[in-house]
Amino acid sequence: MAASNSDDRLADRLRGIPGTIFSEMSALAVRTGALNMGQGFPDRDGPESVVESAVEALRTGRNQYAPGIGVPELRSAIAAHQQRHYGITLDPDSQVLVTTGATEGIAAALLALVDPGDEVVVLEPFYDSYTAMIQMAGGVRRPVTLRAPDFRLDVDELRGAVSDRTRLILLNSPHNPTGTVLTRSELESVADVAREHDLVVLTDEVYEHLVYDDHEHVPLATLPGMFERTVSISSAGKTFSFTGWKIGWATGPRELVHAVESAKQWLTFCSGSPLQPAIAHALNHEAGYYDGLARELEKKRDRLCEGLGVLDVDVFKPQGTYFVTTDVRRYGYRDGLEFCLALPERAGVVAIPSQAFYDDAEEGRHKVRWAFCKEEDVIEEGIRRLAAAELGA
Numbered sequence: 340m341a342a343s344n345s346d347d348r349l350a351d352r353l354r355g356i357p358g359t360i361f362s363e364m365s366a367l368a369v370r371t372g373a374l375n376m377g378q379g380f381p382d383r384d385g386p387e388s389v390v391e392s393a394v395e396a397l398r399t400g401r402n403q404y405a406p407g408i409g410v411p412e413l414r415s416a417i418a419a420h421q422q423r424h425y426g427i428t429l430d431p432d433s434q435v436l437v438t439t440g441a442t443e444g445i446a447a448a449l450l451a452l453v454d455p456g457d458e459v460v461v462l463e464p465f466y467d468s469y470t471a472m473i474q475m476a477g478g479v480r481r482p483v484t485l486r487a488p489d490f491r492l493d494v495d496e497l498r499g500a501v502s503d504r505t506r507l508i509l510l511n512s513p514h515n516p517t518g519t520v521l522t523r524s525e526l527e528s529v530a531d532v533a534r535e536h537d538l539v540v541l542t543d544e545v546y547e548h549l550v551y552d553d554h555e556h557v558p559l560a561t562l563p564g565m566f567e568r569t570v571s572i573s574s575a576g577k578t579f580s581f582t583g584w585k586i587g588w589a590t591g592p593r594e595l596v597h598a599v600e601s602a603k604q605w606l607t608f609c610s611g612s613p614l615q616p617a618i619a620h621a622l623n624h625e626a627g628y629y630d631g632l633a634r635e636l637e638k639k640r641d642r643l644c645e646g647l648g649v650l651d652v653d654v655f656k657p658q659g660t661y662f663v664t665t666d667v668r669r670y671g672y673r674d675g676l677e678f679c680l681a682l683p684e685r686a687g688v689v690a691i692p693s694q695a696f697y698d699d700a701e702e703g704r705h706k707v708r709w710a711f712c713k714e715e716d717v718i719e720e721g722i723r724r725l726a727a728a729e730l731g732a
């Protein structure tokens with residue numbers, strides 16, 4: 340387990356931060372042999388050509404430190420990707436930084452841009468590393484809650500959360516865990532607030548390509564006047580189904596990327612050398628992979644929503660990401676954690692209690708997150724087990 344309150348030696352910056360729920364629930368799945376429909380990792384790896392490219396890099400001497408900012412071919416491929424998809428023009432030498440997953444990009448950005456006592460306005464439910472890293476940077480989180488059933492951004496709430504002490508807005512769209520994809524008009528409101536208060540926005544876009552129906556991912560940096568104040572974070576983990584490779588990137592204006600780099604150089608110095616040319620290959624040659632993945636995931640989303648729908652739960656259909664949220668209060672549990680802890684024994688399935696992502700206990704208490712980035716037969720078996728189980732408290 341990670342840090343706990345009872346450890347007297349623990350530095351204040353880590354005090355009170357619980358261990359990550361993803362490790363806890365995946366360990367539960369391993370311990371009980373239950374199907375893991377919790378942690379968001381696919382059970383099929385990404386393109387073979389990308390693996391081959393990594394093998395070639397391993398065999399051809401790409402095994403020593405990479406430049407801290409990332410190998411040139413990956414930085415160029417990231418810049419080309421931003422140009423191709425969004426019309427964002429980047430100088431690969433000064434406006435692109437390779438990081439050890441999005442996780443390190445977010446950590447480095449918060450360490451670089453937030454001083455102790457600064458407030459960070461952040462969408463709730465939060466991806467769990469945000470709360471940990473805001474605290475480690477000495478910042479104070481100011482949640483803006485996406486509320487069921489629609490999980491839309493309440494612009495008044497956003498305006499109300501900003502104060503003289505606000506330093507940064509941390510945005511995530513497509514949003515984990517709700518699956519909300521912020522609309523252009525919601526993003527315009529965020530941009531208005533950022534410009535009015537002269538704020539930097541850190542955008543986590545790791546699910547940029549996993550968007551369904553006619554929803555569209557709009558990078559905040561493409562809105563007028565926003566490139567200059569936005570650090571955009573993404574990662575190969577979800578886009579190419581290589582979550583264990585931990586290759587991510589931060590892009591934006593030179594000064595902000597330089598600030599993130601200033602912190603990143605002391606965290607890891609550089610990210611995994613042989614994996615970087617392989618992700619360059621992926622970005623340059625495997626765009627078809629993520630389009631196909633999104634189409635497959637859309638069908639899996641529909642199947643899982645349908646399967647969960649026949650249980651007595653409210654199902655909130657996501658617009659993006661690979662997670663679906665349900666409200667399980669009808670089963671009589673006091674909370675979703677209790678439900679999730681009973682689930683392996685009752686149904687042989689593991690899911691994530693969303694309360695780990697909330698400050699607002701009422702809003703989060705009964706919500707449970709299910710991942711549909713799993714093989715079809717795993718999803719079918721999960722649905723079958725849930726339908727056959729006695730789920731009541």
Ligand code: PMP
Nearest residue numbers: 440441442466515545574576587
């Ligand atoms: N942000 C969000 C919203 C995530 O769901 C994840 C998990 N992929 C991350 C960041 C971390 O990404 P990475 O694995 O690239 O560090």
Ligand code: GLN
Nearest residue numbers: 361362377378379380515
């Ligand atoms: N992003 C993944 C999820 O939301 C988990 C990543 C992790 O375990 N840190 O499930």
